[in-house]
Amino acid sequence: xxxxxxxxxxxxxxxxxxxxxxxxxxxxxxTTMFWYRQFPKQSLMLxxxxxxxxKATYEQGVEKDKxxxxxxxxxxxxxxxxxxxxxxSSFYICSARLRDRGIANxxxxxxxxxxxxxx
Amino acid sequence: xxxxxxxxxxxxxxxxxxxxxxCTYDTSDPSYGLFWYKQPSSGEMIFLIYxxxxxxxxxxxxxYSLNFQKARKSANLVISASQLxxxxxxxxxxxxxxxxSNTGKLIFGQGTTLQVKx
Numbered sequence: 363x364x365x366x367x368x369x370x371x372x373x374x375x376x377x378x379x380x381x382x383x384x385x386x387x388x389x390x391x392x393t394t395m396f397w398y399r400q401f402p403k404q405s406l407m408l409x410x411x412x413x414x415x416x417k418a419t420y421e422q423g424v425e426k427d428k429x430x431x432x433x434x435x436x437x438x439x440x441x442x443x444x445x446x447x448x449x450x451s452s453f454y455i456c457s458a459r460l461r462d463r464g465i466a467n468x469x470x471x472x473x474x475x476x477x478x479x480x481x
Numbered sequence: 482x483x484x485x486x487x488x489x490x491x492x493x494x495x496x497x498x499x500x501x502x503x504c505t506y507d508t509s510d511p512s513y514g515l516f517w518y519k520q521p522s523s524g525e526m527i528f529l530i531y532x533x534x535x536x537x538x539x540x541x542x543x544x545y546s547l548n549f550q551k552a553r554k555s556a557n558l559v560i561s562a563s564q565l566x567x568x569x570x571x572x573x574x575x576x577x578x579x580x581x582s583n584t585g586k587l588i589f590g591q592g593t594t595l596q597v598k599x
Contacts, residue, residue, distance in 0.1 A: 394584075394585060396586055396587070398589075400524075403570075403592075403594070404591070404592070405572065405589045405590060405591045405592055406526075406572065406589045407589075408586055408587075408588070411584055411586055419584070453524055455524070455526065457526075457587065459585045467528040467531075468514065468516065468528075468531040469576075469585070470516070470528070470587060472525065472526040474523075474524065474525050475524040475525065475526075477524070
Protein backbone atom coordinates (compact mmCIF):
# COMPACT_ATOMS: atom_id res chain seq x y z
CA UNK A 363 0.00 0.00 0.00
CA UNK A 364 0.81 3.73 0.01
CA UNK A 365 1.96 4.03 -3.59
CA UNK A 366 2.58 7.35 -5.29
CA UNK A 367 2.49 7.22 -9.06
CA UNK A 368 4.61 9.91 -10.69
CA UNK A 369 4.41 10.73 -14.39
CA UNK A 370 6.11 11.19 -16.69
CA UNK A 371 9.27 9.35 -15.67
CA UNK A 372 11.29 11.10 -18.32
CA UNK A 373 10.61 14.14 -20.47
CA UNK A 374 12.59 16.09 -23.01
CA UNK A 375 11.21 19.46 -24.00
CA UNK A 376 12.26 22.51 -25.93
CA UNK A 377 13.35 25.65 -24.17
CA UNK A 378 10.41 27.93 -23.51
CA UNK A 379 7.77 25.25 -23.22
CA UNK A 380 5.98 24.25 -20.03
CA UNK A 381 6.08 20.80 -18.51
CA UNK A 382 3.61 19.29 -16.07
CA UNK A 383 4.57 16.55 -13.65
CA UNK A 384 1.87 14.61 -11.82
CA UNK A 385 1.97 12.74 -8.57
CA UNK A 386 -1.04 10.65 -7.76
CA UNK A 387 -1.59 8.70 -4.56
CA UNK A 388 -3.19 5.43 -5.57
CA UNK A 389 -4.50 3.88 -2.37
CA UNK A 390 -4.38 6.54 0.31
CA UNK A 391 -5.05 10.22 0.88
CA UNK A 392 -2.06 12.51 0.78
CA THR A 393 -2.71 15.51 2.98
CA THR A 394 0.66 16.95 2.17
CA MET A 395 2.93 16.59 -0.82
CA PHE A 396 6.55 17.66 -0.89
CA TRP A 397 8.36 18.46 -4.13
CA TYR A 398 12.10 17.99 -4.37
CA ARG A 399 14.70 18.75 -6.99
CA GLN A 400 17.91 16.80 -7.34
CA PHE A 401 20.96 17.51 -9.50
CA PRO A 402 23.25 14.57 -10.38
CA LYS A 403 25.14 13.16 -7.41
CA GLN A 404 23.64 15.78 -5.11
CA SER A 405 21.11 15.90 -2.33
CA LEU A 406 17.37 16.28 -2.58
CA MET A 407 16.51 19.92 -2.17
CA LEU A 408 13.02 20.74 -1.03
CA UNK A 409 11.29 23.12 -3.39
CA UNK A 410 7.84 23.43 -1.89
CA UNK A 411 5.21 21.91 0.34
CA UNK A 412 1.66 21.63 -0.86
CA UNK A 413 -1.43 20.91 1.18
CA UNK A 414 -4.70 19.89 -0.38
CA UNK A 415 -6.90 22.86 -1.13
CA UNK A 416 -4.44 25.56 -0.17
CA LYS A 417 -1.55 27.43 -1.72
CA ALA A 418 1.85 25.82 -1.73
CA THR A 419 4.60 27.01 0.56
CA TYR A 420 7.82 27.57 -1.31
CA GLU A 421 11.31 27.30 0.09
CA GLN A 422 13.54 30.34 -0.01
CA GLY A 423 15.01 30.93 -3.43
CA VAL A 424 12.43 28.90 -5.35
CA GLU A 425 10.55 30.90 -7.95
CA LYS A 426 6.85 30.32 -7.39
CA ASP A 427 5.99 31.75 -10.80
CA LYS A 428 8.24 29.24 -12.51
CA UNK A 429 7.42 26.17 -10.44
CA UNK A 430 3.65 26.11 -10.17
CA UNK A 431 2.26 23.63 -7.71
CA UNK A 432 -1.36 22.58 -7.52
CA UNK A 433 -2.84 20.20 -4.98
CA UNK A 434 -6.46 20.16 -5.99
CA UNK A 435 -7.41 16.91 -4.30
CA UNK A 436 -6.18 14.47 -1.69
CA UNK A 437 -4.94 12.17 -4.42
CA UNK A 438 -3.33 14.50 -6.96
CA UNK A 439 -0.58 17.08 -6.84
CA UNK A 440 1.06 18.61 -9.90
CA UNK A 441 4.23 20.56 -10.53
CA UNK A 442 4.38 22.68 -13.67
CA UNK A 443 7.70 24.03 -14.81
CA UNK A 444 6.72 27.15 -16.69
CA UNK A 445 8.78 28.32 -19.67
CA UNK A 446 11.48 25.76 -18.98
CA UNK A 447 15.10 26.53 -19.72
CA UNK A 448 18.17 24.26 -19.85
CA UNK A 449 19.11 25.20 -16.28
CA UNK A 450 15.80 23.68 -15.14
CA SER A 451 17.00 20.28 -16.32
CA SER A 452 17.01 18.11 -13.23
CA PHE A 453 15.43 15.17 -11.44
CA TYR A 454 12.16 16.08 -9.76
CA ILE A 455 10.61 13.82 -7.16
CA CYS A 456 7.52 14.09 -5.01
CA SER A 457 6.93 12.70 -1.56
CA ALA A 458 3.57 12.27 0.09
CA ARG A 459 3.04 12.52 3.81
CA LEU A 460 0.56 9.96 4.96
CA ARG A 461 -2.20 10.74 7.44
CA ASP A 462 -1.52 7.45 9.10
CA ARG A 463 2.19 6.94 9.38
CA GLY A 464 1.58 3.35 10.24
CA ILE A 465 0.59 2.61 6.67
CA ALA A 466 4.13 2.55 5.39
CA ASN A 467 7.64 3.82 5.89
CA UNK A 468 6.86 5.89 8.97
CA UNK A 469 4.66 8.30 7.11
CA UNK A 470 6.40 9.09 3.86
CA UNK A 471 6.27 7.60 0.41
CA UNK A 472 8.02 8.80 -2.70
CA UNK A 473 7.15 8.93 -6.36
CA UNK A 474 9.59 7.35 -8.77
CA UNK A 475 10.84 10.70 -10.04
CA UNK A 476 10.86 12.62 -13.30
CA UNK A 477 14.00 13.29 -15.24
CA UNK A 478 13.53 16.58 -17.09
CA UNK A 479 15.83 17.58 -19.91
CA UNK A 480 15.34 20.97 -21.55
CA UNK A 481 17.06 21.41 -24.89
CA UNK B 482 17.39 25.38 12.04
CA UNK B 483 17.64 21.69 11.44
CA UNK B 484 20.66 20.37 9.62
CA UNK B 485 21.86 16.99 8.41
CA UNK B 486 25.48 16.27 7.50
CA UNK B 487 26.97 13.32 5.66
CA UNK B 488 30.72 13.77 5.40
CA UNK B 489 31.55 10.78 3.20
CA UNK B 490 30.93 11.55 -0.47
CA UNK B 491 31.99 8.05 -1.48
CA UNK B 492 32.70 4.74 0.21
CA UNK B 493 33.99 1.37 -0.96
CA UNK B 494 33.34 -1.93 0.73
CA UNK B 495 34.24 -5.50 -0.11
CA UNK B 496 31.36 -7.84 -0.74
CA UNK B 497 30.22 -9.62 2.44
CA UNK B 498 31.91 -7.05 4.66
CA UNK B 499 30.12 -4.57 6.90
CA UNK B 500 30.16 -0.83 6.25
CA UNK B 501 29.17 2.22 8.28
CA UNK B 502 27.80 5.35 6.67
CA UNK B 503 28.04 8.44 8.84
CA CYS B 504 25.32 10.95 9.57
CA THR B 505 25.21 13.78 12.08
CA TYR B 506 22.35 16.12 12.71
CA ASP B 507 21.55 19.30 14.50
CA THR B 508 18.21 20.30 15.91
CA SER B 509 16.82 22.11 18.90
CA ASP B 510 13.59 20.13 18.87
CA PRO B 511 13.35 17.41 21.50
CA SER B 512 11.24 15.25 19.23
CA TYR B 513 12.41 14.31 15.76
CA GLY B 514 12.72 11.39 13.42
CA LEU B 515 15.70 10.14 11.48
CA PHE B 516 15.48 8.19 8.24
CA TRP B 517 17.84 6.43 5.89
CA TYR B 518 17.05 5.98 2.22
CA LYS B 519 18.79 4.16 -0.60
CA GLN B 520 18.72 5.66 -4.08
CA PRO B 521 19.92 3.40 -6.90
CA SER B 522 20.76 4.79 -10.32
CA SER B 523 17.10 4.54 -11.33
CA GLY B 524 16.38 7.40 -8.94
CA GLU B 525 13.71 5.84 -6.77
CA MET B 526 13.94 6.46 -3.04
CA ILE B 527 13.90 3.25 -1.05
CA PHE B 528 13.15 3.51 2.66
CA LEU B 529 15.60 1.54 4.76
CA ILE B 530 15.22 2.35 8.43
CA TYR B 531 13.76 4.83 10.92
CA UNK B 532 14.81 6.00 14.38
CA UNK B 533 12.65 8.15 16.61
CA UNK B 534 14.35 10.52 19.03
CA UNK B 535 12.63 8.89 21.98
CA UNK B 536 13.27 5.33 20.90
CA UNK B 537 15.28 3.57 23.58
CA UNK B 538 16.80 0.97 21.31
CA UNK B 539 18.69 1.29 18.07
CA UNK B 540 16.58 0.47 15.07
CA UNK B 541 17.29 -2.64 13.04
CA UNK B 542 15.81 -3.89 9.77
CA UNK B 543 17.36 -7.03 8.41
CA UNK B 544 20.94 -6.22 7.36
CA TYR B 545 20.48 -2.57 8.26
CA SER B 546 20.98 -1.15 11.71
CA LEU B 547 21.15 2.37 12.95
CA ASN B 548 23.80 3.34 15.47
CA PHE B 549 21.94 6.12 17.26
CA GLN B 550 24.04 8.21 19.63
CA LYS B 551 21.73 10.95 20.82
CA ALA B 552 24.25 12.88 22.88
CA ARG B 553 26.60 13.05 19.94
CA LYS B 554 23.72 13.73 17.53
CA SER B 555 24.77 10.98 15.20
CA ALA B 556 22.73 8.36 13.41
CA ASN B 557 25.09 6.16 11.46
CA LEU B 558 23.80 3.42 9.18
CA VAL B 559 25.47 0.03 9.41
CA ILE B 560 25.03 -2.39 6.53
CA SER B 561 26.15 -5.89 7.35
CA ALA B 562 27.20 -8.54 4.84
CA SER B 563 27.33 -6.14 1.90
CA GLN B 564 25.96 -7.31 -1.41
CA LEU B 565 26.67 -6.06 -4.91
CA UNK B 566 23.10 -4.80 -5.07
CA UNK B 567 23.83 -2.45 -2.19
CA UNK B 568 25.82 -0.20 -4.52
CA UNK B 569 23.82 3.03 -4.57
CA UNK B 570 23.59 6.48 -3.08
CA UNK B 571 22.47 6.61 0.54
CA UNK B 572 20.75 9.54 2.19
CA UNK B 573 20.18 10.37 5.81
CA UNK B 574 17.12 12.54 6.47
CA UNK B 575 15.46 14.20 9.42
CA UNK B 576 11.83 15.03 9.95
CA UNK B 577 11.38 18.57 11.10
CA UNK B 578 9.97 19.30 14.53
CA UNK B 579 6.65 18.81 16.20
CA UNK B 580 3.69 20.82 17.30
CA UNK B 581 1.65 23.37 15.42
CA SER B 582 4.62 24.46 13.36
CA ASN B 583 5.33 20.95 12.18
CA THR B 584 5.29 20.82 8.42
CA GLY B 585 6.63 17.30 8.46
CA LYS B 586 9.13 18.00 5.73
CA LEU B 587 12.21 15.84 5.44
CA ILE B 588 15.60 17.48 5.27
CA PHE B 589 18.26 15.43 3.52
CA GLY B 590 21.99 15.11 3.94
CA GLN B 591 24.39 15.39 1.04
CA GLY B 592 24.41 11.66 0.43
CA THR B 593 27.09 8.97 0.31
CA THR B 594 27.78 6.89 -2.78
CA LEU B 595 28.52 3.32 -1.77
CA GLN B 596 30.28 0.92 -4.11
CA VAL B 597 30.46 -2.74 -3.22
CA LYS B 598 33.43 -4.56 -4.74
CA UNK B 599 33.19 -8.24 -5.69
